[in-house]
Amino acid sequence: MDKYSFLNAAHTAYFADLYDQYLKNPDSVEPSWRAFFQGYDFGSERYGSDNEVYEIEPGQVCIPPEVPEQLQNEFKVLKLIDGYRSRGHLFTKTNPVRARRKYAPTLEVENFGLSQDDLQTNFSAGEVLGLGSATLQDIIDHLETIYCESIGIEYMYIRQPEEIQWIQKKLNINNNHPQLSADQRKVILKKLNEAVSFENFLHTKYVGQKRFSLEGGEALIPALDALIESASGYDVKEFVMGMAHRGRLSTLTNIFGKSAKDIFSEFDGKDYEQEVFDGDVKYHLGWTSDRVTDSGKKINLNIAPNPSHLETVGAVVEGIVRAKQDDKYSDNPSQVLPIIVHGDAAIAGQGLVYELVQMAQLEGYKTNGTIHIVVNNQIGFTTNYLDARSSTYCTDVGKVTLSPVLHVNADDAEAVVHAALFALHFRMKFKRDVFIDMLGYRKYGHNEGDEPKFTQPLLYKAIAKHKNPRDIYAERLLKEGVIDKDYVSKIEKEYKDRLEEKLEDSRKVKKTEITPFMQNEWNNFTTAQEDKMMQPVDTAYPKASLKKIAQTISNLPDDKKFIRKIQRLVESRQTMFDEDRLDWAMAEHLAYGSILLDGNDVRISGQDVERGTFSHRHAVVKVEDSEEEIVLHNKISDNQGKFYIYNSLLSEYGVVGFDYGYAMASPNTLTIWEAQFGDFSNGAQIMLDQYISAAEDKWKLQNGLVMLLPHGYEGQGAEHSSGRMERYLQLCAKDNMFVADCTTPANMFHLLRRQVKADYRKPLIVFTPKSLLRHPKVVSTVDEFVNGSFQMLIDDATAKADKIKSLVFVTGKFYYDLLEERENLERDDVALVRIEQLFPLPADGMRAIIEKYKNAEEIVWAQEEPRNMGAYGHMLMHFDEAKQFRVVSRRPYGAPAAGSSVRSKKRHKEVIDYVFDKTKDNKRK
Numbered sequence: 001m002d003k004y005s006f007l008n009a010a011h012t013a014y015f016a017d018l019y020d021q022y023l024k025n026p027d028s029v030e031p032s033w034r035a036f037f038q039g040y041d042f043g044s045e046r047y048g049s050d051n052e053v054y055e056i057e058p059g060q061v062c063i064p065p066e067v068p069e070q071l072q073n074e075f076k077v078l079k080l081i082d083g084y085r086s087r088g089h090l091f092t093k094t095n096p097v098r099a100r101r102k103y104a105p106t107l108e109v110e111n112f113g114l115s116q117d118d119l120q121t122n123f124s125a126g127e128v129l130g131l132g133s134a135t136l137q138d139i140i141d142h143l144e145t146i147y148c149e150s151i152g153i154e155y156m157y158i159r160q161p162e163e164i165q166w167i168q169k170k171l172n173i174n175n176n177h178p179q180l181s182a183d184q185r186k187v188i189l190k191k192l193n194e195a196v197s198f199e200n201f202l203h204t205k206y207v208g209q210k211r212f213s214l215e216g217g218e219a220l221i222p223a224l225d226a227l228i229e230s231a232s233g234y235d236v237k238e239f240v241m242g243m244a245h246r247g248r249l250s251t252l253t254n255i256f257g258k259s260a261k262d263i264f265s266e267f268d269g270k271d272y273e274q275e276v277f278d279g280d281v282k283y284h285l286g287w288t289s290d291r292v293t294d295s296g297k298k299i300n301l302n303i304a305p306n307p308s309h310l311e312t313v314g315a316v317v318e319g320i321v322r323a324k325q326d327d328k329y330s331d332n333p334s335q336v337l338p339i340i341v342h343g344d345a346a347i348a349g350q351g352l353v354y355e356l357v358q359m360a361q362l363e364g365y366k367t368n369g370t371i372h373i374v375v376n377n378q379i380g381f382t383t384n385y386l387d388a389r390s391s392t393y394c395t396d397v398g399k400v401t402l403s404p405v406l407h408v409n410a411d412d413a414e415a416v417v418h419a420a421l422f423a424l425h426f427r428m429k430f431k432r433d434v435f436i437d438m439l440g441y442r443k444y445g446h447n448e449g450d451e452p453k454f455t456q457p458l459l460y461k462a463i464a465k466h467k468n469p470r471d472i473y474a475e476r477l478l479k480e481g482v483i484d485k486d487y488v489s490k491i492e493k494e495y496k497d498r499l500e501e502k503l504e505d506s507r508k509v510k511k512t513e514i515t516p517f518m519q520n521e522w523n524n525f526t527t528a529q530e531d532k533m534m535q536p537v538d539t540a541y542p543k544a545s546l547k548k549i550a551q552t553i554s555n556l557p558d559d560k561k562f563i564r565k566i567q568r569l570v571e572s573r574q575t576m577f578d579e580d581r582l583d584w585a586m587a588e589h590l591a592y593g594s595i596l597l598d599g600n601d602v603r604i605s606g607q608d609v610e611r612g613t614f615s616h617r618h619a620v621v622k623v624e625d626s627e628e629e630i631v632l633h634n635k636i637s638d639n640q641g642k643f644y645i646y647n648s649l650l651s652e653y654g655v656v657g658f659d660y661g662y663a664m665a666s667p668n669t670l671t672i673w674e675a676q677f678g679d680f681s682n683g684a685q686i687m688l689d690q691y692i693s694a695a696e697d698k699w700k701l702q703n704g705l706v707m708l709l710p711h712g713y714e715g716q717g718a719e720h721s722s723g724r725m726e727r728y729l730q731l732c733a734k735d736n737m738f739v740a741d742c743t744t745p746a747n748m749f750h751l752l753r754r755q756v757k758a759d760y761r762k763p764l765i766v767f768t769p770k771s772l773l774r775h776p777k778v779v780s781t782v783d784e785f786v787n788g789s790f791q792m793l794i795d796d797a798t799a800k801a802d803k804i805k806s807l808v809f810v811t812g813k814f815y816y817d818l819l820e821e822r823e824n825l826e827r828d829d830v831a832l833v834r835i836e837q838l839f840p841l842p843a844d845g846m847r848a849i850i851e852k853y854k855n856a857e858e859i860v861w862a863q864e865e866p867r868n869m870g871a872y873g874h875m876l877m878h879f880d881e882a883k884q885f886r887v888v889s890r891r892p893y894g895a896p897a898a899g900s901s902v903r904s905k906k907r908h909k910e911v912i913d914y915v916f917d918k919t920k921d922n923k924r925k
Contacts, residue, residue: 073118077125077136080112081143085168086156088147089407090392096411097441097462098378107148109136130172145175150415152407154393159402163430167404170422178418182482188413189477190491191222192470194254197495202249203448205503206267214247215443217375218469219416220341223438224255226417227339227371227424232297234428236337237329240302240321242313243341246375246442248303251341256301257289260499264506286517286699304661305517305699307690310346314356315654316691319661320518321367326601326644327666334428338370344437345380347372347397348389355654357400360433364605364646365658369427372398372435373420376410377442382455398435410440413473441466516700521665525702528760530735530840536789539753541594543786549593550577550586553632560623560630569618570632581779584769585616587745590785591752592619592643593636595670600756601641602633603666605648605659606674606708613676613710616773619645641669652683656707660691663705663761670756671705678709678723678767679896685727692763693731704761706752711741711767712813713864713897715904722865722896725838728765729874732839739839741767741812741871743794746780747836750790772813792837793845799831799853806830807856808915809846809885811838811871814864821912830916831856838871841878850881861885862915864908868892888914 022029090103105111109118119137126134129142147153153176155167180188195218202211214220228239243251252258266285286305292298304320306313317338325333340356347353359365374395380388388394395405404426408419416438423434441463445452453460474488516522554574556562562570576586592602607613610620621630633643648655656673663671675681681688695701709723728739742748748766755764772778808830810818815834822830833849835842850859861882863870867889875882890907898904914920 073114073121074123074125076113077123077139078128080107080109080114081125081128081139082156083107083112084143084147088143089152089154089405091148092152092407092409093149094152094407094409094439095378096409096439097459097466109140142175145177146171147176149177150409150412151176151419153404154399154407155404157399157402158404160430163404163426163432166429167426170425176418178414178421180414185414185477185482187225188222188417189470189473189483189488191225191254192218192413192473193488193491194495195219195221195250196468196470197492198250198253198260198499201496201499202267205264209267209448211249211267212245212247212447213444214250214375215468216377216441216463217247217410217438218250219410219413219438219440220247220373220375221250221254222413223373223416223420223436224251224339227420228255228291228299228301229293229295230421230424231337231428232293232295232299234424235297235332235335236299237335238300238302238324239337239339240304240317240324241339241341242304242306242317244306244310244313244343244346245308246343246377247341252285252287252303256287256303257291258287260502261506261509264503265509286701288516288518288520302518305695305701307686309686309690310343311350311352311356312657312686312690314340314342315352315657315687316661316664318356318359318365318367318370319658319663320665321661322365322658323662323665323669325367326603326642327669334368334431336367337427338367340370340372342372342374343380344374344376344378344385344394345383345388347374348391348394349380352653352657353397354400355649355651357397357403357433358649358651359654359658360401362646362649364644364648365655368431370433371420371423371427372433374435374437376437376439378439379442379452379456379459381446382452384456393437395435395437398433401433403433403435405435405437407437407439410438411469411472413469440469518665522667522702524759525667526760527702528735528758528762532760533735533738533762533840534792534842537754537758539750539757539789540787541590541753541785543782545594545597546590546782546785547577549590549597549636550574552636553589553593556621556630556632560628561625562621563624566618566621570621577782580781580783582745582782582785583779584745584748584773585612585618587749587780587785588617588752589619589633591749592633592670594753595756596633596640596643597637598756599639599641601644601666601669602672603644603659603662603669604672604674605644605646605655606672607648607650607676607680609674610645610647613674614770614773619643652680653687656681656684656687657691660687660703660705663703664701667702667704667761668756670752672708673705674708674768675710675723677720678711679719679721681707681709682724682727688728688731693728693733693736696736696762702761703763704755706755706764706766708766708768710770712770712772713904713908714771715901715908716770716897717899717904718895718897722869723767724869724896725767725865725871726869726873729838729871732874735762735840737763737765737839738837739765739767740837742836743772743778743812743815743834744780744784745778746784746788747791747794749780749785750788754790767812769813772816775816777816777819790836792835792842793849794834794836795849795852796831796833800828801831801853802855803829804831804853804855805857806860806916807850807853807858808832808860808862809835809875810862811835814862817864817908817912818862818915821916825916827916835871838874839878841874843879846879847881858918859885860888860915862888862911864890864911865896866890866893869896886918 026034084107091107120135122133122135124133126132126139131138131142158164195214199213199215249263253260253263286303288302290298290300304313304317317340321336321338324336329335376394378385398405406419406422408415410416419436423436426434443463477483478485550573554571556567556570573586576582595602611618619633631643659671659673695703711723713721732739740751742751810832811834815832818832831853861872861875863872872887872889888911890911898907
């Protein structure tokens with residue numbers, strides 16, 4: 001085997017072209033190649049002679065020892081070329097302040113079976129690089145220029161030959177170096193100057209204040225500027241960008257056009273114009289603006305607000321982009337371009353990035369490619385990069401989707417711009433993600449009040465002596481005669497003079513006004529405080545329209561074959577409607593259909609939502625013999641909205657973030673995320689804490705995302721019983737969200753419709769049933785859909801007030817457990833009153849109920865959850881009278897439920913018994 005060499009022909013277009021040329025006309029190739037091609041079968045996957053047979057991978061070429069030496073060397077040169085293409089990025093000049101780590105083997109010619117004596121020998125392999133026949137030295141010089149200077153590129157793992165060939169052709173243009181006019185270079189210098197001068201201005205005017213400066217990564221600004229300008233040539237209409245705090249203020253001012261006056265007001269710590277608004281730190285705020293490019297085209301720019309959970313905003317950005325694409329650019333989704341700016345420690349360390357990368361090509365989540373830019377400081381707070389990842393590069397997660405990765409020296413502004421434009425061209429051509437790893441440094445500590453020398457003394461000695469990218473570039477342009485020696489001082493003075501004017505203007509203003517993010521999409525919506533949230537919304541719907549919806553969703557195409565069970569299930573929908581007994585699934589279907597007929601879109605995503613975890617929804621029906629997908633909700637009317645429903649990847653954090661972003665950008669769409677079980681939503685806890693519960697307070701952002709969380713104690717163990725209701729209720733304050741736990745299909749119908757019919761948006765958390773999906777008592781009449789509305793509180797219709805001794809407040813599925821027991825005991829002295837909306841709590845209605853049953857000897861709060869969970873703590877906080885209630889619940893536990901079904905049933909029965917006989921409490925365990 002050692003006698004044979006193997007060449008990866010899949011990456012060597014030259015070899016394939018040459019062989020194709022030989023097949024068409026053998027005499028057109030050199031005699032040595034002709035002899036080689038005549039002797040070997042390249043269609044086979046086995047090579048060897050006599051008893052030596054070797055298996056090789058398809059697409060590889062085996063070079064036997066009989067080949068003449070010169071031809072052997074040609075193959076060795078081809079392997080050298082492949083070596084540079086595959087590993088050249090390891091030997092670049094991309095690090096401005098540290099020596100590169102050493103990697104072996106190197107790209108020395110000896111490692112490819114060549115020697116120094118071969119350097120002046122001509123090789124036909126140079127044709128692969130467009131050089132024609134060239135000396136080995138010329139080939140190496142060319143490869144060094146392309147692969148080993150300020151830009152290193154990883155791409156040889158890509159499995160699409162078309163993409164590889166496109167990249168190689170692109171790299172060969174000007175040897176992977178930009179060819180810029182003097183004016184273009186001055187624009188780069190201008191943007192660098194803005195980045196440097198802005199940070200310097202803040203540093204002197206706001207000494208010691210946190211700003212998370214871009215110093216060391218200023219080349220990001222000219223790169224973004226070039227990207228936006230060039231994207232207009234592709235008819236890109238909108239950018240949506242997400243980034244953490246590093247460099248955000250400079251980006252807001254110098255790219256997105258936010259007035260420095262507003263930023264200065266935020267630095268001064270002034271109060272806000274809006275009273276009902278808590279705000280956030282200045283480097284977390286979002287911004288929306290329109291920019292007219294140099295070519296006269298208007299581009300809408302959005303930078304999403306972000307929390308300090310660094311990668312969270314990426315999921316939100318992707319959702320915003322997809323919503324815009326679905327709404328306005330369905331014919332050409334590439335007209336909305338997402339850019340996510342990462343930190344090196346965050347992209348390597350945060351699992352959300354992997355979730356986002358896995359979403360990139362999925363039907364329900366793709367956005368036609370994202371440009372990822374890493375502002376690589378080579379440090380995370382105080383953690384060295386060697387302690388921050390096991391991978392070679394922080395961007396190695398990009399290889400999950402075989403995305404090209406460019407590593408570029410942040411001191412070489414032209415190279416950074418070149419890399420950004422390469423990424424743009426690739427994204428627009430192939431609609432896939434691209435990663436740019438911009439290696440720079442962080443001039444100060446994690447923030448400007450930090451001391452980085454405590455943990456990185458050597459690095460920060462080097463940084464202290466290092467010139468900024470603007471001065472490095474200015475020296476280069478001065479040397480090349482593009483500018484004169486006074487040019488930089490002139491543009492710096494002009495820029496800082498403008499900043500001084502803005503600073504003076506800001507000090508004349510007493511309060512700061514925060515401009516809402518994406519205000520155009522939210523023009524027709526009002527803000528709502530708790531009093532408005534408690535007002536009824538007209539959600540009734542005409543019977544004729546409901547009948548039309550029911551008919552459409554009950555009839556599968558006659559010309560296709562379906563599993564008999566699913567056929568019967570779909571047909572039963574019409575039966576339910578005709579018999580006036582609508583179940584939970586039908587309530588959902590009719591709610592979605594009515595919203596669609598009103599002209600609004602509906603989007604549902606989550607794990608297994610198409611069928612539904614409990615096989616109740618079946619919104620997507622598969623043809624039996626082809627698995628063709630039938631979505632009946634899209635066949636109701638020619639003028640209806642669009643119904644989107646997607647099974648998600650096994651992700652909560654990323655998908656909730658995506659759907660939250662979608663709802664943010666499309667307030668007229670009913671956007672729903674459903675958990676497989678309510679318990680699993682805790683995988684998205686950061687989204688709940690930082691966005692869903694707090695975004696309106698922090699960023700003036702309304703959002704109508706609906707979260708459906710299956711909840712109920714049915715003996716399914718600790719992870720399949722509780723949606724952790726208590727956590728959501730603990731997050732509730734004033735007017736930040738709705739929380740509901742419905743017990744009837746009609747109430748669910750009106751709740752979902754209210755979410756779209758209201759002229760404001762709030763997140764809606766719904767604890768949805770499991771066993772109740774098929775409970776014989778959980779049905780509603782058609783009239784309740786036609787003439788009803790959402791009921792925050794449901795009184796006991798059968799109770800006679802003068803007979804009631806125990807008034808029981810209860811929520812959700814537990815009501816039916818108590819109802820069954822009451823019937824078994826034949827008790828008519830117990831009233832069961834359901835609280836359907838837990839926040840805002842219908843306190844006035846509850847007080848009216850208490851007054852109605854004033855003869856009751858006791859008032860009970862009953863819940864199936866342990867006492868330290870469920871809604872009891874919430875009731876104590878929001879309803880003073882609850883302190884006098886007799887509480888019926890499981891005892892406090894660490895886990896939500898018992899794993900043993902026997903123990904679970906016993907505890908459940910004890911709680912039910914205790915509702916009806918308070919002496920039972922002493923016997924519970």
